[in-house]
Amino acid sequence: MNPDNKTWRAKLLLAVILFGMAAGLYGATLKIDYTWRWNRVPQYFVYKNEELHKAPFDGRVGKITRQGETAVIELIGDAGEKDRVTVDADAVEVSEDDLLFEGDTLGATHQWRLGPLTLGLWTTLWISFFAGIIGMVLGLITGLCRISRNATLRGLAVTYVELVRGTPLLVQIFIFYFFVGTVLNLDRIVAGIAALAIFAGAYVAEIIRAGIQSIPKGQTEAARSLGMTATQNMIHIVLPQAFKRTLPPLAGQFISLIKDSSLVSVIAITDLTKSGREVITSTFATFEIWFTVAALYLILTGILSQVIAWMERRLAVSD
Amino acid sequence: MIKASNVTKIFTGRGQVVRAVDGVSAEIAPGEVVVIIGPSGSGKSTFLRCLNGLEQFSDGHIVIDGVDLADKKTDINKVRREVGMVFQQFNLFPHKTVLHNITLAQKIVRKRTLKEAEEKARQLLVKVGIGEKESEYPSRLSGGQQQRVAIARALAMDPKVMLFDEPTSALDPEMVGEVLDVMKQLAKEGMTMVVVTHEMGFAREVADRVLFMDAGKLVEEGAPEQIFSNPRHERTQLFLSQIL
Ligand SMILES: Nc1ncnc2c1ncn2[C@@H]1O[C@H](COP(=O)(O)OP(=O)(O)O)[C@@H](O)[C@H]1O
Numbered sequence: 132m133n134p135d136n137k138t139w140r141a142k143l144l145l146a147v148i149l150f151g152m153a154a155g156l157y158g159a160t161l162k163i164d165y166t167w168r169w170n171r172v173p174q175y176f177v178y179k180n181e182e183l184h185k186a187p188f189d190g191r192v193g194k195i196t197r198q199g200e201t202a203v204i205e206l207i208g209d210a211g212e213k214d215r216v217t218v219d220a221d222a223v224e225v226s227e228d229d230l231l232f233e234g235d236t237l238g239a240t241h242q243w244r245l246g247p248l249t250l251g252l253w254t255t256l257w258i259s260f261f262a263g264i265i266g267m268v269l270g271l272i273t274g275l276c277r278i279s280r281n282a283t284l285r286g287l288a289v290t291y292v293e294l295v296r297g298t299p300l301l302v303q304i305f306i307f308y309f310f311v312g313t314v315l316n317l318d319r320i321v322a323g324i325a326a327l328a329i330f331a332g333a334y335v336a337e338i339i340r341a342g343i344q345s346i347p348k349g350q351t352e353a354a355r356s357l358g359m360t361a362t363q364n365m366i367h368i369v370l371p372q373a374f375k376r377t378l379p380p381l382a383g384q385f386i387s388l389i390k391d392s393s394l395v396s397v398i399a400i401t402d403l404t405k406s407g408r409e410v411i412t413s414t415f416a417t418f419e420i421w422f423t424v425a426a427l428y429l430i431l432t433g434i435l436s437q438v439i440a441w442m443e444r445r446l447a448v449s450d
Numbered sequence: 451m452i453k454a455s456n457v458t459k460i461f462t463g464r465g466q467v468v469r470a471v472d473g474v475s476a477e478i479a480p481g482e483v484v485v486i487i488g489p490s491g492s493g494k495s496t497f498l499r500c501l502n503g504l505e506q507f508s509d510g511h512i513v514i515d516g517v518d519l520a521d522k523k524t525d526i527n528k529v530r531r532e533v534g535m536v537f538q539q540f541n542l543f544p545h546k547t548v549l550h551n552i553t554l555a556q557k558i559v560r561k562r563t564l565k566e567a568e569e570k571a572r573q574l575l576v577k578v579g580i581g582e583k584e585s586e587y588p589s590r591l592s593g594g595q596q597q598r599v600a601i602a603r604a605l606a607m608d609p610k611v612m613l614f615d616e617p618t619s620a621l622d623p624e625m626v627g628e629v630l631d632v633m634k635q636l637a638k639e640g641m642t643m644v645v646v647t648h649e650m651g652f653a654r655e656v657a658d659r660v661l662f663m664d665a666g667k668l669v670e671e672g673a674p675e676q677i678f679s680n681p682r683h684e685r686t687q688l689f690l691s692q693i694l
């Protein structure tokens with residue numbers, strides 16, 4: 132059998148299995164009598180907001196000038212005040228010379244607004260981004276301390292790594308929010324980012340330590356024998372090579388970080404997960420929203436994977 | 451140029467104490483080519499690595515160009531600029547192109563401009579016979595080519611002394627010649643060289659002096675003809691009879 136034929140058959144089998152699972156899922160929802168309402172989902176990404184404009188005083192309507200999409204309504208008050216209100220041309224609710232009382236609706240303007248899922252996605256994105264950057268810096272420093280000749284630095288690094296790796300992230304987030312956050316008077320977002328960064332930093336430290344130790348000693352010897360200082364050797368020789376080797380595990384760590392960031396919803400940060408829960412309380416489209424939320428996380432992590440794969444290809448030129 | 455007196459290096463680890471170099475004294479004059487031979491584990495590499503401070507010796511003194519390595523005030527990085535080293539495993543920087551391998555230390559250690567450093571690098575690449583490979587990564591080069599780049603990298607720092615630690619031992623036989631040729635050329639130009647090698651032909655042809663080490667001690671030294679044709683010590687005779 133030729134290999135093309137083989138991969139084709141494997142793909143077909145995969146498709147059949149996935150289709151079977153989807154069908155099973157659908158069957159299961161039929162059994163519990165669930166009505167899918169996917170059409171309710173898009174409005175939680177973007178929606179058209181209607182703003183009503185009201186008359187500011189008693190009086191009458193003056194001239195209405197329509198210009199393309201908008202209309203300008205002139206208002207003349209009983210006491211001689213004048214005003215103009217701009218509304219959408221197709222949402223004018225008064226005619227010229229109408230009598231007006233304060234608070235009457237004159238018309239409306241419409242604007243596209245981002246819905247809670249988009250805002251939540253954005254929050255998740257930047258929380259993960261900052262936590263990732265800080266975690267990377269923390270991890271780099273800790274990783275370097277971990278292999279330092281100074282026993283105190285080594286001890287500190289080990290303590291940090293062991294404390295973080297030995298306790299659940301959820302508990303760390305609570306500690307950060309309720310204890311550290313209270314003591315230092317931190318905003319909940321800051322507490323959340325800090326907790327995630329410190330969590331990620333411990334894992335990054337171990338990855339970086341292993342990466343540095345995987346670089347052959349001969350590299351350092353060559354660099355030092357050319358007169359480079361220990362720092363120059365680290366910056367120009369060891370870290371760039373270690374970075375290349377640690378890119379796959381670091382990528383895994385950052386993908387975990389994006390997913391783990393969903394835990395900050397427990398301290399009332401409106402990230403993607405919390406937005407999803409809030410939307411569900413008003414729509415009851417429980418399944419649709421959770422599936423959508425999962426898909427959004429998948430898109431974020433998928434994009435990150437692609438970026439890292441691209442970086443790996445670029446770094447592979449020296450192989 | 452180099453004056454080593456009573457140099458001793460003791461490794462301690464896993465409950466063992468190894469006197470890798472045991473009271474070695476040697477003097478190397480400017481322009482002299484000294485070849486160190488001896489059985490595996492006799493301390494040749496360790497002694498060589500003491501000369502540029504890659505190993506901190508436990509006892510004795512090494513003075514290079516008037517600078518005492520044992521002196522705590524000595525800036526070892528300054529000494530190393532003047533002492534080039536070539537390794538058995540080449541140790542090129544795999545993430546940098548051939549050109550960058552040679553320019554990096556010139557820029558950050560010698561503080562040369564990019565233009566100066568590249569000019570120097572190209573000149574040296576031509577000299578070691580691989581002028582056309584400057585934008586390749588080391589992984590694309592043969593062992594012999596890599597070792598010649600490593601020599602160019604060391605030479606780019608304008609060292610006063612070059613140390614070679616078995617520069618041809620990791621090479622396929624057909625590439626040994628091209629590296630030795632570069633080294634012979636250097637010797638001819640008057641470079642001060644200390645070479646650890648098993649290439650007895652090279653030692654005979656190029657060396658001004660041959661040192662024989664065994665079990666961390668400098669057993670015998672002399673002109674190549676004397677060492678090879680008329681070794682005084684029994685251990686030297688035994689070693690030479692085994693490899694020749
Ligand atoms: N870093 C080290 N730690 C412990 N022992 C070492 C180390 N380097 C070398 N040695 C020991 O020192 C002795 C001399 O080694 P080396 O200088 O490499 O010999 P040569 O280069 O002549 O083969 C050997 O017994 C070796 O095992």
Ligand SMILES: [Mg+2]
Pocket residue numbers: 494495496616
């Ligand atoms: Mg050796």
